[in-house]
Amino acid sequence: MSDVGASSSPLLTPRIAIIGGGPSGLVTLKTLLSGVPSHFQPRVSLFEAEESIGGTFKYRSYQNGQLVSSKQLTAFSDFRLPLDAPDHLSLEAYVQYLEDYTSHFKLKQKAQRFELASTKGQAGVGHVVQWRGADGKVEEDTFDQIAVCAGLHVTPAFPDIPGLPIPQVADSEAEEAALTPAQQRIKAMHSSIYKAPHIFKEKSVLILGTGETGMDLAFAAVKGGAKEIVMSTRQGFLSFPAVLENFTFLGVTFDRPTPIDGLITNLFETSHVHPWVARSHLRWFVSDMIIKRVLWVLTGTMAGCNQWVGELPPHRLGRAYSHLNKSNKAIPYLNKGNKNRPWIMEKIAKYLDPPHVREDEPGVELAPFPELVDEDGRIRFLRNERKEDFKMRSRTIKPDLVMFATGYQQSFPFFDETYPVPAQATCRDIFSHDDPSIAFIGYVRPGVGAIPPQSELAAQLWTLVISGQLEAPTSKAHYHLLTRPEARLKYGVDYSSYVSQLARDMGCEPRLRDLYRDYGLQILFIFCFAAAFPTLYRLEGPWKSSTAPQICRTEILETITRRGVGGNLMMGVIPMIFYALVTGLAHLWTCQSGSPLMDRSQQQS
Incomplete structure (x- = not known):
C-alpha cells in the first residue's frame, strides 16, 4: 500500500466510533486503521448490538440461504476467497469469511474498543456516545467522527393490512387487536425471523412480496410441503438468475455457470466514460434493449429471464429502473400454467429448469397485494387491473400462514433527533458536505452487485476526506437508478457506475497507459474486460496494493476466460467498439462545437 501525502504532515489522531459489526462496519474499521495516509492514525472504536459480528447475514439468515x-464481487479487494469455493456462498460461509477477515487483519486487537453493546449518539461538541458494556454499566465517551454501518436490513417493514394479525418480528407472540376468530386463526410472521421450511x-x-427473500420463501414452501402457495406483488418484479446457465440454442446446451454480476465489462461501459454518455444513461438503455431481445430468443419472454408472470410496467422494466431479483428458485413454479411459447421457438432455444423441479410439486400463484x-379470514386483493388481479377475482384465498417478505425500513434509534439521515448525505450518498464527521456507509443498494465492495470504496473516500488528503467531491454523479416521485425505494444505484465514480474521485481509476507501463499487456486486458471488481481500483492511486496484480492474474482473469470466446465477443468486444465510437464522437463534438457539453464535461472530470 502506498502512502498518501507528505511524511511531514502533522500527525492526526481523531477518535472515531463505528456503529455496526457487519461487513460495512468491519471494512470501515480496517480502512481507518490501514495507515493510509501515513499521518492519519485514528483511535477507532466499534460497537455492535448483537452477541457477535455478521449483522444481517448471521441474525436474519435462514436455512439454505445463499448470497445472490x-x-x-462480494469479497473485499485484498482478502479473497479460495478459487475452489463455490461462486455463491451460503450465509454461514459468508459469516465465517467475515470472521476470518477480522482475524487476518487483527481488527479486534487494533481497535481501541471492539464492544458488543448497544449505543446512543448525542449531538454536541463532537459526538457523545453512550453504550452498555459487558458488565451492564452505561459508559460514555466523546468522538470526533461517527461511521454509521448498522445496515439497511435491520428494522422490519410491513404494511398495515386491516384484519390481518400483527406480524411476529421477534420470538414471542404479538398481541392481537380486536379480530374475529377466523382472522385470529391466521399466523403472520416477518421474514426476519424465518429459519426453516418445516x-x-x-x-x-x-x-x-416478490423480492429475493419472497422468492426464497416460496421455494421453501414448495419443498416444505405447503398445500397452497400464493405470492402477492405490488407492481411486479424483474427476474434474472444469479448464475447464467442451463439453456439450449440450436441443439447446443450451455451449462457453464457464469455469475451475472461479472458479465458487464469495464472499458467504456464503466471506466473512461464520457460525461455526456454517463449523464444520458445511454449504456443502460442500449444494454436493456439488446438484453430484452436476447431473452426473447432464448426464453420466449422479455419480462425477465424465463419470467412468464409478474412483469413490470413498461416504464420500470430495465436496468435503469429496477433492482434485479436474482433469486429465481420459485420461477419454475410461478411459470406453471402461465408459460405459453410456440413449439417451434422451443426447438430453436429453450431455458432448462433445474433438476430439482418435479412435476408432482405444487405451483405458486401470483396475486396483487x-x-x-x-371477517371470514378471506383475503381481498387490491384491484390493479393486472393479469394477476383478474385471475384472483374468481379465487378464494384463506391462508393459514402469511409471510411478510416486505423488506426493512431505515431506522436509527441510537441517534437523537439532531442527527441527519442517509437521504441528507449529499456527498456520494456517504456524508454531508456541511458535516463530513457523520458518515453513512452501506446505505445504498445496487441494482446488480453487492453492498460490501461499495462500502469498501465509500470507507476509503471518507478516510481521505476526514484526513485532509482529499476535498469532498462536488461534481454531479449519474449512478442513481431512475425513480418516479411515488417510488418506495429511492436509494438504488447502478453498482458499476457507483464504484467507478468513487474510484475516479480518489484517483484510483487507472489510466490505460499507466497500467501497460506498470504491469504489462495482461493486466491492461484484465482491467478492460473484467467487471468492476474492487481489486481493480487497488492497482493505482492512494490505495495501491501489492496483492492486487496477482489477484487480477488469477481469480479475476478466470471470470473472463470462463465466458468463452463467444461470451467475450458479445459482452466485451462488441460493446467496447460501440461505446468507443460513441465516446469518441462525444469528445469530438465537445472539442469542436464549444457547446454546453464542454462546460459540463469539464465540471464532471
Whole structure:
C-alpha cells in the first residue's frame, strides 16, 4: 500500500466510533486503521448490538440461504476467497469469511474498543456516545467522527393490512387487536425471523412480496410441503438468475455457470466514460434493449429471464429502473400454467429448469397485494387491473400462514433527533458536505452487485476526506437508478457506475497507459474486460496494493476466460467498439462545437 501525502504532515489522531459489526462496519474499521495516509492514525472504536459480528447475514439468515452476489464481487479487494469455493456462498460461509477477515487483519486487537453493546449518539461538541458494556454499566465517551454501518436490513417493514394479525418480528407472540376468530386463526410472521421450511407443511401460505427473500420463501414452501402457495406483488418484479446457465440454442446446451454480476465489462461501459454518455444513461438503455431481445430468443419472454408472470410496467422494466431479483428458485413454479411459447421457438432455444423441479410439486400463484382480510379470514386483493388481479377475482384465498417478505425500513434509534439521515448525505450518498464527521456507509443498494465492495470504496473516500488528503467531491454523479416521485425505494444505484465514480474521485481509476507501463499487456486486458471488481481500483492511486496484480492474474482473469470466446465477443468486444465510437464522437463534438457539453464535461472530470 502506498502512502498518501507528505511524511511531514502533522500527525492526526481523531477518535472515531463505528456503529455496526457487519461487513460495512468491519471494512470501515480496517480502512481507518490501514495507515493510509501515513499521518492519519485514528483511535477507532466499534460497537455492535448483537452477541457477535455478521449483522444481517448471521441474525436474519435462514436455512439454505445463499448470497445472490458472487464471491468474486462480494469479497473485499485484498482478502479473497479460495478459487475452489463455490461462486455463491451460503450465509454461514459468508459469516465465517467475515470472521476470518477480522482475524487476518487483527481488527479486534487494533481497535481501541471492539464492544458488543448497544449505543446512543448525542449531538454536541463532537459526538457523545453512550453504550452498555459487558458488565451492564452505561459508559460514555466523546468522538470526533461517527461511521454509521448498522445496515439497511435491520428494522422490519410491513404494511398495515386491516384484519390481518400483527406480524411476529421477534420470538414471542404479538398481541392481537380486536379480530374475529377466523382472522385470529391466521399466523403472520416477518421474514426476519424465518429459519426453516418445516413451518410450511400442510399450510395454505400467502407470501407478501416478490423480492429475493419472497422468492426464497416460496421455494421453501414448495419443498416444505405447503398445500397452497400464493405470492402477492405490488407492481411486479424483474427476474434474472444469479448464475447464467442451463439453456439450449440450436441443439447446443450451455451449462457453464457464469455469475451475472461479472458479465458487464469495464472499458467504456464503466471506466473512461464520457460525461455526456454517463449523464444520458445511454449504456443502460442500449444494454436493456439488446438484453430484452436476447431473452426473447432464448426464453420466449422479455419480462425477465424465463419470467412468464409478474412483469413490470413498461416504464420500470430495465436496468435503469429496477433492482434485479436474482433469486429465481420459485420461477419454475410461478411459470406453471402461465408459460405459453410456440413449439417451434422451443426447438430453436429453450431455458432448462433445474433438476430439482418435479412435476408432482405444487405451483405458486401470483396475486396483487391484499387490501384487507374479511371477517371470514378471506383475503381481498387490491384491484390493479393486472393479469394477476383478474385471475384472483374468481379465487378464494384463506391462508393459514402469511409471510411478510416486505423488506426493512431505515431506522436509527441510537441517534437523537439532531442527527441527519442517509437521504441528507449529499456527498456520494456517504456524508454531508456541511458535516463530513457523520458518515453513512452501506446505505445504498445496487441494482446488480453487492453492498460490501461499495462500502469498501465509500470507507476509503471518507478516510481521505476526514484526513485532509482529499476535498469532498462536488461534481454531479449519474449512478442513481431512475425513480418516479411515488417510488418506495429511492436509494438504488447502478453498482458499476457507483464504484467507478468513487474510484475516479480518489484517483484510483487507472489510466490505460499507466497500467501497460506498470504491469504489462495482461493486466491492461484484465482491467478492460473484467467487471468492476474492487481489486481493480487497488492497482493505482492512494490505495495501491501489492496483492492486487496477482489477484487480477488469477481469480479475476478466470471470470473472463470462463465466458468463452463467444461470451467475450458479445459482452466485451462488441460493446467496447460501440461505446468507443460513441465516446469518441462525444469528445469530438465537445472539442469542436464549444457547446454546453464542454462546460459540463469539464465540471464532471
